[in-house]
Amino acid sequence: MxxxxxxxxxxCFGVRRAIQLAMDAVQKGEEVYSLGELIHNPQFVQELRAKGLRVASAAQELHNSVVIIRSHGISKEEYNVLVKQGNTIIDATCPYVSKTHDLIKQANAEGYPVIILGDPCHPEVIGMKSYGNSDTVVVSPNEELAPVMAKRLCVISQTTQKIEHLINLVSSLLPKVMDLKVHNTICLxxxxxxxxxxxxxxxxxxxxxxxxxxxxxxxxxxxxxxxxxxxxxxxxxxxxxxxxxxxxxxxxxxxxxxxxxxxxxxxxxxxxxxxxxxxxxxxxxxxxxxxxxxx
Ligand code: SF4
Structure with missing residues (x-):
């Protein structure tokens, strides 16, 4: 064999960084919460719990605490709740995810409605969508698109998508949209x-x-x-x-x-x-x- x-x-780099930031805070003796499980790995999350990292399931639960934002990022609304409730925020949002937030804001500012390619239930995508305006939509991989009437559009991808899914989406939009902007935000x-x-x-x-x-x-x-x-x-x-x-x-x-x-x-x-x-x-x-x- x-x-x-x-x-x-x-x-990956983003996960390693989030774990390091969380452990640094825990080692200072502070009571540290992650908003949602720090990573999608139940065995490792259990180890982190044993080291003192607590898990909160919603921003509303946290008041005057130290809170770590995981690498997927969170929605703008959740961020605002954390700030309003006096929490100290350690932002471990992966820089590649933060970049998607900036690109969505920039596209909207330039007048482009945004299509996000990704899993609409995934926290990263929920976070991304919150940075867009009311025209921002999420399209799942291989989802049948509703008729597109827009003259201009911007496509941005969840960082973990397959490149083929992005290529398929762009190919289906190209014949219909004159001014199509595409950001390949699939991380290296x-x-x-x-x-x-x-x-x-x-x-x-x-x-x-x-x-x-x-x-x-x-x-x-x-x-x-x-x-x-x-x-x-x-x-x-x-x-x-x-x-x-x-x-x-x-x-x-x-x-x-x-x-x-x-x-x-x-x-x-x-x-x-x-x-x-x-x-x-x-x-x-x-x-x-x-x-x-x-x-
Ligand atoms: S964007 Fe890439 S590097 Fe960052 S957390 Fe996700 S997979 Fe890791």
Missing amino acids: QIRLARYSGF ATGQRQIAGAELAKESDIMVVIGGKHSSNTKMLARLCSEYCPTIHIETGAELTPEIFVDKARIGLCAGASTPEAQIVEVYNKIMKINGEECPATGIQNIPLFKEESC
Whole structure:
């Protein structure tokens, strides 16, 4: 059995930064709340709770507290509530997400109605929409568009979308809109991870995608890999059984942007154990990396 890990697996820059900011605040001995779970990874959120980070589910619950805004960002309305209620805000909104807020405001100021490509229920997209005017709409990937009457439009994407979805949306709008402005706001970390995952999936008999079941970018990664080979999406090694690997010689591993290294190592060691190998990896550097030139 050959087990290989896709490049760029695990925490992205924005998630790493949010965790660091939260831990710095907790270590100062302050009572720190995150507004919503800091990352979409239940096992890691549990570890953060044990270290003292509390979770609030709504801005209205928080008064005169230290509050960390997670990398997805929050809506303008939630931000205003936090300020009004006397909270000290640590803003860990990923700079790539903040950039989408600025672009939406700028497009509106220039007279462009905005179409956001993304999952309308995802907190990042809810936050993005709040920075637009009343003409701002969210379109899900591959959603049938209502007839477009606008002369000018601006398209902005959720940072974790697949580039193909953005290309499809722009292609469908181009024949209908004379003045179409497009900002490719899909973040580099997402694009690199998706390319690396797909390249490995093409060379694997099965892909094991590791990350929170509610993590948007991990789900996207699993969907993408499943286009090339059988794929399973798991949170921990406990979900793996020997039957999964029957007749599978080439195992590919990849992980979402909110998956800690320790979880990747744990899954790798579980597969090694299933394969009867006795040398567990102690760190991600011990896992063979799939190096594809095009990544
Ligand atoms: S996936 Fe990209 S946009 Fe999202 S937090 Fe990570 S670096 Fe930032």
